[in-house]
Amino acid sequence: MAGRLIYLIGPSGSGKDSLLDAARPRLAERGCRIVRRVITRSAESVGEAARGVSPEQFAAMQAEGAFALSWQANGLCYGIPRQIDDWLAAGDDVLVNGSRAHLAQTRERYPESLVLLLTVDQAVLRQRLIARGREALVDIEARLARNAQFTAELIAGNGAGLLVLDNSGPLEHTVERLLCCLDHGHSACA
Template sequence: MGNAALPARVVGVVGPSGVGKDTVMEAMAAARADVVLARRVITRAAGAGGENSIGATDAEFDALVAEGSFALWWAAHGLRYGVPRKALQQAGARIVLVNLSRGVLDQARAAFEDFAVLSLTADVQTLAQRLAARGRESEAEIAARLARAGVSRPAGEDVVEVANDGALAATVAAALEALQPVRA
């Protein structure tokens, strides 16, 4: 049976602010044609915050929920996030990467048959530098994010932890190998 017949594995990418989730996800998709990104619907302007998301008003989001358009949705940080079902059904995809909140991992495990967690980590100094470079938050907001960075790391047999402190290529290679090792 060829690869096209296999369902895509959904990988929830999690980690603290500044760890580089979007950067790593984009680099993984660029490295392999069968790895794709699921664009989330977020109740904020499209592209706000650096992520290539689909913006929605609260009313639009409510309508999408009512229509059953989301495979998974949740609220966090005053916003609502949804993973469109159609984003998980992309042609040629073996792995679909989704930026998730750590708080919805159990929901994701229940929603997706073949699910794994890519937990990205970085040391506090790296996170602080990246958050400061973004220029989106005050020093107090950065300090609060850093205080939460090491809290509630995901656990479970489906969790793959990869450090993103060094070269992006090394992080991508480690993540791809851990998620789908080469089989002899």
């Protein structure tokens, strides 16, 4: 049986990378793989263990068909290696740190995907982005503005099939809720 594509989305700073890191061993126990993204961001920058490439390398990879999914946001290009299709075909679940703006295309290519929306209170979000210290303040404001555009729209318009995970509290709680959603579906995990 084919595996499930699990597409994790949420505002910048909502905790997607942190959640994936914290849940990694327990996802591995369940045979769920976490995709290593290709990003035109230097490998030294703080954050996830993505593969950093130059814009030219990214364009060449894209032209070769190296990506199952790809998008641009925040001045960067993101690619999800095509290898995920082999993993899915082999029956493994695959978790992708995704883009809200690319949700429709993802659903088109992977209609059976499970979409998880990570949310966090806006004031907490601003503090976390500042504390993370990865972006300049002006970039943080741009990310917050981008966020405002999305969350309400997503919940209102794409509610069907979208599971909301709140990460305003301790990360360990969110890990438990994520695993519960994967194992049992949303209604069992309030």
